[in-house]
Structures are given as structure tokens and as C-alpha cells.
Amino acid sequence: MKRPMIVASIVAVLCFHVFAVAADKCFVCHEAMGDKASTLFKRDIHFAKGISCSGCHGGNSNTDDMQEAMDKANGFRGAPKGDDVSKACAACHSDGVKMKSFGSRLPTGQWEALQSGVHAKLSLSGKEHIAQCTTCHGAHGIVSVSNASSPVYPLNVVKTCARCHADAAYMQTYNPSLPIDQLEKYRTSVHGMRNAKGDSKTAECASCHGSHDIRSANDLKSAVYATNIPATCSKCHSDAEYMKSYNIPTDQFERYAKSVHGLALLQKHDLGAPACNNCHGNHGATPPGVESISKVCGTCHALNADLFSASPHKKGFDALKLPECETCHGNHEIVAATNELLGTAPEAVCSRCHSASERPKGYEAAGAMRQLTDSLEAAEQDARALLDEAEQKGMEVGEAKFTLRDARQARLESRTAVHSFNEKKFTETVAKGLSTASFVRQEATNAIDEYYFRRIGLGVASLIITILAVSLYLFIRRLERQQARTGTHNPQSNQ
Amino acid sequence: MKNLWSNLYVWLDERVQLESLVAFMGKKYVPVHRHSVWYYFGGVTLFLFIVQVITGILLLLYYKSGEELAFESIQFIMSKVQFGWLIRSIHSWAANLFILAAVIHMFSVYFERAYRKPRELTWLTGMLMLFLGMGFGFSGYLLPWNELAFFATKVGTDIAGVVPFIGKPMLIFLRGGEEVSGATLSRFFGFHVAVMPGIFTVLLGIHLILVQRQGMSEPLHTDRSEAGVPRTTMPFFPNFLLRDLLLWLIVLNILAILAVFFPWELGTKADPFASAPAGIAPEWYFMFMFQTLKIIPAKVLFIDGEVLGVLLFGVAFLLWTIIPFWDRKSARGEHNRAITYIGLFVVGYVLLLTILGWVL
Numbered sequence: 001m002k003r004p005m006i007v008a009s010i011v012a013v014l015c016f017h018v019f020a021v022a023a024d025k026c027f028v029c030h031e032a033m034g035d036k037a038s039t040l041f042k043r044d045i046h047f048a049k050g051i052s053c054s055g056c057h058g059g060n061s062n063t064d065d066m067q068e069a070m071d072k073a074n075g076f077r078g079a080p081k082g083d084d085v086s087k088a089c090a091a092c093h094s095d096g097v098k099m100k101s102f103g104s105r106l107p108t109g110q111w112e113a114l115q116s117g118v119h120a121k122l123s124l125s126g127k128e129h130i131a132q133c134t135t136c137h138g139a140h141g142i143v144s145v146s147n148a149s150s151p152v153y154p155l156n157v158v159k160t161c162a163r164c165h166a167d168a169a170y171m172q173t174y175n176p177s178l179p180i181d182q183l184e185k186y187r188t189s190v191h192g193m194r195n196a197k198g199d200s201k202t203a204e205c206a207s208c209h210g211s212h213d214i215r216s217a218n219d220l221k222s223a224v225y226a227t228n229i230p231a232t233c234s235k236c237h238s239d240a241e242y243m244k245s246y247n248i249p250t251d252q253f254e255r256y257a258k259s260v261h262g263l264a265l266l267q268k269h270d271l272g273a274p275a276c277n278n279c280h281g282n283h284g285a286t287p288p289g290v291e292s293i294s295k296v297c298g299t300c301h302a303l304n305a306d307l308f309s310a311s312p313h314k315k316g317f318d319a320l321k322l323p324e325c326e327t328c329h330g331n332h333e334i335v336a337a338t339n340e341l342l343g344t345a346p347e348a349v350c351s352r353c354h355s356a357s358e359r360p361k362g363y364e365a366a367g368a369m370r371q372l373t374d375s376l377e378a379a380e381q382d383a384r385a386l387l388d389e390a391e392q393k394g395m396e397v398g399e400a401k402f403t404l405r406d407a408r409q410a411r412l413e414s415r416t417a418v419h420s421f422n423e424k425k426f427t428e429t430v431a432k433g434l435s436t437a438s439f440v441r442q443e444a445t446n447a448i449d450e451y452y453f454r455r456i457g458l459g460v461a462s463l464i465i466t467i468l469a470v471s472l473y474l475f476i477r478r479l480e481r482q483q484a485r486t487g488t489h490n491p492q493s494n495q
Numbered sequence: 496m497k498n499l500w501s502n503l504y505v506w507l508d509e510r511v512q513l514e515s516l517v518a519f520m521g522k523k524y525v526p527v528h529r530h531s532v533w534y535y536f537g538g539v540t541l542f543l544f545i546v547q548v549i550t551g552i553l554l555l556l557y558y559k560s561g562e563e564l565a566f567e568s569i570q571f572i573m574s575k576v577q578f579g580w581l582i583r584s585i586h587s588w589a590a591n592l593f594i595l596a597a598v599i600h601m602f603s604v605y606f607e608r609a610y611r612k613p614r615e616l617t618w619l620t621g622m623l624m625l626f627l628g629m630g631f632g633f634s635g636y637l638l639p640w641n642e643l644a645f646f647a648t649k650v651g652t653d654i655a656g657v658v659p660f661i662g663k664p665m666l667i668f669l670r671g672g673e674e675v676s677g678a679t680l681s682r683f684f685g686f687h688v689a690v691m692p693g694i695f696t697v698l699l700g701i702h703l704i705l706v707q708r709q710g711m712s713e714p715l716h717t718d719r720s721e722a723g724v725p726r727t728t729m730p731f732f733p734n735f736l737l738r739d740l741l742l743w744l745i746v747l748n749i750l751a752i753l754a755v756f757f758p759w760e761l762g763t764k765a766d767p768f769a770s771a772p773a774g775i776a777p778e779w780y781f782m783f784m785f786q787t788l789k790i791i792p793a794k795v796l797f798i799d800g801e802v803l804g805v806l807l808f809g810v811a812f813l814l815w816t817i818i819p820f821w822d823r824k825s826a827r828g829e830h831n832r833a834i835t836y837i838g839l840f841v842v843g844y845v846l847l848l849t850i851l852g853w854v855l
Contacts, residue, residue, distance in 0.1 A: 394758045396573035396580065447574075454581075458755040462748055469744040476737050483734075 025064045026053035040141035049102045056080065056088045082128030086111055089133040113212035124173055136160055154200040158183055161205045185284035208232050227265055229275035230256055255333035274300065294324040307419040337415060339377065343370030365423045372430040373414055379437035380407045386444035393451045400443035407436040523710060524728035525735045528717035533603035538739040539746055540600050543593035544699070546750065550586035551688065558638070560684040562677035565640035566764040573761060584754035590632055592750070594780045597625050605838050608825040609712035615819035617709065620702040622816045627695050632778050634687040640680055645765035646775045649675045654788065657801045676767065715830055776852065783848035784808055
């Protein structure tokens with residue numbers, strides 16, 4: 001049953017082709033002339049679908065009269081130029097009905113997508129856009145994107161893009177600030193190396209930047225805009241099925257989204273917060289090496305990284321092959337650092353390596369540092385509570401509130417100073433904060449005392465004023481009685 | 496002790512003829528009737544003005560004008576200067592009570608028709624002082640250079656700017672430029688401590704001399720001397736003056752209580768680049784005008800709503816100020832009901848719009 005059907009289908013397709021090609025007189029003549037275009041066209045997907053030369057060039061392909069075939073009256077337009085190239089493609093590719101009639105399941109919005117992208121800027125001539133369909137797909141030898149010979153096949157696309165993007169002279173005319181070493185970097189990345197080895201599943205240009213609607217990285221809608229990068233990377237890296245053969249975890253995005261960086265970038269839209277590419281690189285994406293982690297984190301956390309590099313821990317971590325910052329803070333799910341990380345309690349990271357019996361010096365230092373940082377936090381909270389109370393009582397404590405910022409600053413500095421793993425240095429920083437908190441506490445206490453003093457003062461003043469008022473009232477009464485008796489100024493009888 | 500006072504009196508009398516002044520005061524009487532209580536509001540207003548002058552001078556010892564100094568200097572006064580908080584709070588509270596007392600005094604004079612001949616000039620100087628008092632409030636409000644004051648001044652001067660023809664130059668003059676800035680603060684400070692007090696003192700002098708010269712006006716409806724009923728009076732000195740003093744002591748106590756229990760807040764420093772905070776409102780005595788401008792439609796016929804509002808208020812204030820010159824009936828000693836109705840309408844309108852301004 002199956003066999004006759006397959007045979008019938010093959011026959012039908014062959015007949016269709018023979019008919020179509022036989023009908024395309026343009027192709028017959030041009031092929032006979034041996035020109036390059038018709039040679040390439042023979043392997044073109046459009047040729048396979050029975051689309052004649054006139055589909056793009058216009059004219060009458062059913063006649064062997066050259067004059068008639070290429071008569072403008074018959075719609076002949078020759079080789080389309082500039083934007084007319086893309087418009088000629090869009091005539092079918094943007095028409096769902098036509099595409100369906102060719103049995104295509106391709107999306108029909110490529111031309112529109114191209115117009116919204118960065119390549120739709122005007123070219124130097126000002127008469128056409130920078131890129132046409134043929135710029136990437138070629139003209140007469142167009143094959144399916146899944147065909148390994150296609151310039152947009154995953155293994156070829158990087159070279160296709162690099163034709164322009166690695167050309168300094170060309171790129172300078174459009175965007176001199178854009179680097180031209182993307183391909184070079186890409187080849188050093190895990191993606192690039194696998195791609196070079198023939199792994200078409202790994203990410204190439206279009207995987208991250210898109211294909212037709214490629215937008216500038218500064219464009220909010222771009223897949224590589226800072227806040228969109230984690231989602232773009234997670235398209236593959238969170239797909240357990242897709243990543244199965246690579247044997248790497250697929251929960252990075254989930255963990256990153258919960259991290260202090262993820263919350264800042266994805267929820268607060270803080271563009272200063274790092275996305276995947278800030279630690280792994282973008283075109284040269286690769287996991288940072290154990291010894292370079294503090295350098296990677298140090299691009300933002302510069303002071304912490306410097307202190308760590310000069311600390312005794314650097315040497316020890318390198319010897320034990322411990323990934324520097326990551327050992328204490330984790331990698332993708334880095335949460336905001338709290339005092340709990342420090343100290344000798346089981347939940348403190350110090351206690352993973354230090355104990356009273358093993359490396360006791362560090363154990364003691366960690367305990368002392370924790371105590372100090374707790375004291376500073378408590379002193380700051382205490383001073384703040386007193387300030388709030390004074391403020392609630394209507395006292396002016398604006399200056400003290402401002403000073404309290406110094407205590408907070410000292411606490412933040414102490415968080416940084418931890419990375420020196422030097423107890424003396426840490427104590428000096430905390431002492432600054434403790435002294436400020438103590439000063440603010442005194443100011444707040446004075447303000448609260450002043451509040452009660454004012455009330456007592458008011459009581460005394462009110463009493464004096466009341467005594468004066470009552471005395472005056474009694475004096476007026478006595479005076480008026482006296483006046484009434486003597487008749488000097490009787491209010492009731494004067495006229 | 497008594498001898499010392501007598502000697503001092505004789506010494507002064509020889510030089511400035513105090514005898515005639517004492518004789519004049521001894522013959523001065525204040526009418527006593529069921530509305531006499533309103534007479535005291537003039538005295539209360541005067542007392543509050545004196546408080547303003549004294550506390551204002553004390554504040555001047557520490558206040559520094561300027562965008563970068565004003566807020567900080569008030570902060571310093573409130574937190575570091577001995578009793579600075581008290582002086583500043585009393586100054587702020589007394590300013591509001593001063594306007595309140597002046598408004599009550601003005602309406603009592605209006606309803607008693609005390610502005611009628613021969614007291615037209617007393618009314619006129621009083622009205623001018625009330626406007627100046629509002630000017631004191633408006634200019635003083637900006638001096639701490641806090642957020643609320645900054646935006647209230649912006650809105651207030653914007654309104655002044657819509658007056659046809661002179662609006663724009665007036666706005667530039669008030670602000671010292673296109674926007675509210677340090678230049679506005681400097682000139683408001685100048686108006687508040689030099690220009691306005693100077694003019695106010697002259698007007699107050701004329702007002703008090705006129706009151707002393709002409710005495711207190713008796714309302715038409717309580718004066719029944721023509722019916723043979725004897726007029727009831729009390730000596731100005733010492734009876735009325737002592738009662739005045741008694742009331743001043745009570746007001747002083749109220750001021751102290753307000754200053755201690757409700758110290759005037761300083762808020763946050765003005766930031767000209769920040770967006771206006773929610774709930775920007777002018778001082779309560781400007782609220783009825785502000786609310787009126789808010790409810791007038793954007794366009795009334797061909798006139799801009801705001802312009803129309805400002806013009807109407809301008810005309811209303813002018814008519815109110817010159818009332819002794821067009822209320823001929825009261826001047827003739829006849830009872831003018833229309834004046835009472837207009838007054839009641841104005842009081843009702845001001846109260847209603849003020850309440851609406853706070854509620855809405």
C-alpha cells in the first residue's frame with residue numbers, strides 16, 4: 001500500500017518539475033548560455049519549488065521570444081536593485097496564502113522584522129537599507145537554513161555575519177564604536193569552539209541576536225539588552241532536554257533570578273547589576289577559571305577583590321584550588337551578604353574551614369570580627385531608634401540623622417574590610433562606626449531630654465502667666481469696684 | 496520708690512508735656528455694649544505683631560539667607576541655639592494667629608459698619624495692613640527653603656504671573672528670574688525683614704493715631720442715645736487697657752502651649768530639580784483663593800479660567816477695600832442690610848472653600 005503511494009508521489013514531483021522547468025523559457029536559454037546565475041539557480045530551493053526566473057525578475061517566461069519575454073509591458077524589471085530586492089522576496093514571503101500554496105511553513109513576517117532591526121538603517125547612498133535579504137541568504141543559490149551549504153546554516157552564519165562585522169573599513173562607515181573582533185572572540189568561547197567542531201546546536205550569532213529583527217544592544221526590545229540577556233541565555237541553558245548532551249546544570253537562570261544580582265537587574269531594572277555576560281563574557285563566553293574569579297567579581301567589587309588578593313586567603317585558596325569569591329558567596333545564587341556569613345557559628349562560612357582545633361587563629365579572628373560587626377549594627381539600630389523617638393516627639397534631629405549615615409557607611413566599609421581577613425584593620429573600621437553611633441545616640445538622648453525639659457518649662461511658664469492673669473483680673477475687679485464706689489469712672493453711668 | 500516714679504514723670508513732663516497726653520487718655524472712653532468683645536481683637540492683632548517683631552529680630556541673629564544656607568541655619572536655630580526652637584515656633588504660630596486675629600478684627604469692623612464716616616482712613620490703613628500681613632506670610636513661608644515652601648511659592652508666583660499685562664513682569668520681579676531660585680529667596684528675605692516692616696510700621700502708626708484720635712466706633716444698632724437711653728462706656732485708661740493686657744497674657748500662654756506641643760516642622764530641604772511632592776497647599780489664609788482657581792473651568796467663554804479668577808478676586812478685594820466710599824447708606828447712619836448679606840456671603844464662601852481645600 002505504502003510503496004505505490006511513494007512511487008506516485010515521486011512521479012508527481014518529477015512531472016511538476018519537468019513541466020515547470022520546461023515552461024521556464026528564461027531558464028532554458030540562460031542555462032544554454034551557461035551563465036552563473038542559472039547554474040546556481042538549479043540548486044535553489046525556489047527552483048525546486050517550481051518558481052521561474054520571472055518570479056523575481058518579471059517578464060514572460062513562457063515565450064522563447066527574447067524581446068517579448070523581457071518586455072517591460074510584460075512586467076520585466078531585470079535584476080532588482082537596492083530595497084527592490086527585499087521587496088521582490090517579500091512579495092511572496094510576506095504573503096501567507098502564496099507561501100502556503102508552495103507548501104511552506106516558514107513565518108511570513110521576515111521582511112517586516114528586518115525593517116524593525118538595526119539593518120534597516122539607510123545605507124551610505126541614502127537610497128536603500130544596509131542589508132537586503134540577499135546579503136545573508138545569497139541570490140540564485142538560496143537553500144533552506146537547515147541545509148549545511150546555506151550561508152545562514154548555524155555553522156556558517158558566524159562567517160556570514162563576520163563578512164561585514166569583521167570588516168573594520170566597512171563597519172567604520174556605520175558604527176565606528178562597534179568592535180569588529182566578535183568572530184575572533186567567539187572562536188575562543190565554548191560556543192565557538194564547539195561550533196567550529198561542527199556542533200550546530202551551540203549558540204551562534206543568530207541564537208542570541210535574532211535573525212531578521214536584529215536590534216542594537218541598547219534597544220529595550222533587543223534580546224541582548226541587559227535585562228533580556230538572562231532570558232536569552234536561558235532559552236538553551238534552562239532547557240534540560242536541549243542541554244542533555246552537554247552534561248552541565250540547567251538551573252543557572254532559576255538560581256540567578258533569586259540572587260542579589262538577578263533581583264537588581266530583573267526586578268529593579270538596575271542596569272548596573274551584572275547579567276550572564278558580565279561574568280562569562282559575551283562573544284567569548286566561557287566559565288571563569290578558579291583563579292580568575294576574584295578578577296571577574298573585582299570588575300565591580302574592586303575594593304573587595306584588592307583586599308582579598310592581598311590577604312593570606314588568596315594563597316591558601318589557590319593552593320586548595322578553591323574558587324575565590326565563589327567559595328563563600330556561591331556563584332549564580334549570590335544573596336546579599338549578612339553578618340551571619342561571618343563568625344564561628346555553623347551557618348557561618350568561616351566555620352567550613354576554621355574550627356577551634358583546626359586553623360584556630362582564623363577561628364578566633366572570625367569570632368572577634370563577628371562580635372564587632374554585631375556590636376556596630378546594634379549600636380546603629382539603637383541610635384536610629386532613639387532618633388526616631390526624638391523625631392516623633394517633634395524634635396529637630398536632622399543633623400544627627402545625617403551624621404548617622406557615617407555609622408552606616410562604616411558598617412558598609414567593615415563589610416569590605418572583612419575581605420582583608422585582618423582583624424586589626426577590621427577593628428579600626430568598626431571603631432569609626434561605633435564612635436559615630438555613640439555620638440548620635442548622645443544627640444538623640446539630649447533631644448529627648450530637651451523634649452521633657454520643654455514640657456516642664458511650659459508648665460512653669462504657664463503657671464507664672466496664669467498667676468499674672470488672675471492677679472490682673474482681680475486687680476481690674478478691685479479697681480472697677482473702687483471706681484463704682486467713688487463714682488470716678490462708673491462704666492454704667494458715663495455718657 | 497514712688498518718689499522716683501514721680502520725679503521721672505515730672506522730668507519727662509517738663510520736656511514733652513505729658514500732662515496733655517494723660518489728660519487726653521483720661522477722657523477717652525470705650526463704648527460698652529453687647530458687641531464690645533470685638534474691640535479686643537484689634538489689640539490682640541497688635542500684640543501678635545509685637546511678638547512677630549521681637550521673635551523676628553531674634554531669628555535674624557542666626558538666620559542666613561541663601562540657597563545653601565537658609566535651611567541649614569533654621570536647622571541650627573531649631574537644634575543648637577538656646578531656645579531657638581521656641582522663638583522659631585512662636586514666630587510661625589504667631590504669624591498665623593496674627594492673620595486670624597486681623598481677619599476677625601476686619602470682619603467685626605465690617606459688620607459693625609465701623610468703617611463709616613469719619614473712620615474711612617482707619618479702615619483703609621487696616622485693609623492695607625491685612626494685605627501686607629498676607630505678604631509677610633507669603634514671603635516668610637519661603638525663608639526656611641524647605642520642599643513645601645519652595646513649591647507653594649512656585650504655585651503662588653505662577654498665579655501672580657497670570658494677571659493680564661503686568662503678570663509676567665510681576666512674576667519676574669517676585670522670583671528674580673524665570674524660576675524660583677536663590678534669587679527669589681534673597682528678595683523675599685528683603686521684603687520680609689525690611690520693605691514690608693517699614694511700610695507696615697508707618698500704616699500701623701497712622702492706624703493707631705486715628706483710633707486714639709477718633710475713639711472706638713459704636714455700632715448703629717447699639718447706639719440708642721437718640722431714644723434717650725444713656726450711652727454706656729468704660730475708661731480706655733486704665734480699664735480697657737488692663738483688659739487688653741489680660742487678653743494678651745492669655746494669648747501669650749496659648750502661643751507657648753502651641754509652640755511646645757506643636758513645634759513648627761522644618762521638613763526636607765528644597766530641591767529645585769525634584770518633582771513636586773503630593774499635597775502641595777498654600778497657607779490656610781490663601782486656601783479659599785487657591786481652591787476657587789482649582790474649580791473654575793479652564794475656559795470660561797473666551798477667557799482663561801485662571802485669569803478670570805484672578806481678575807474677579809482683584810475686583811472683589813478692591814471693592815471690599817473701598818467700601819466706606821460706596822456704602823453711602825451706612826455713612827448717613829442708616830442701616831444697610833445689603834452690606835450684612837454681602838458680608839455673610841463672603842464669610843460663608845471663604846469658610847466653605849477653605850474647608851473644601853483641605854478635604855479635597
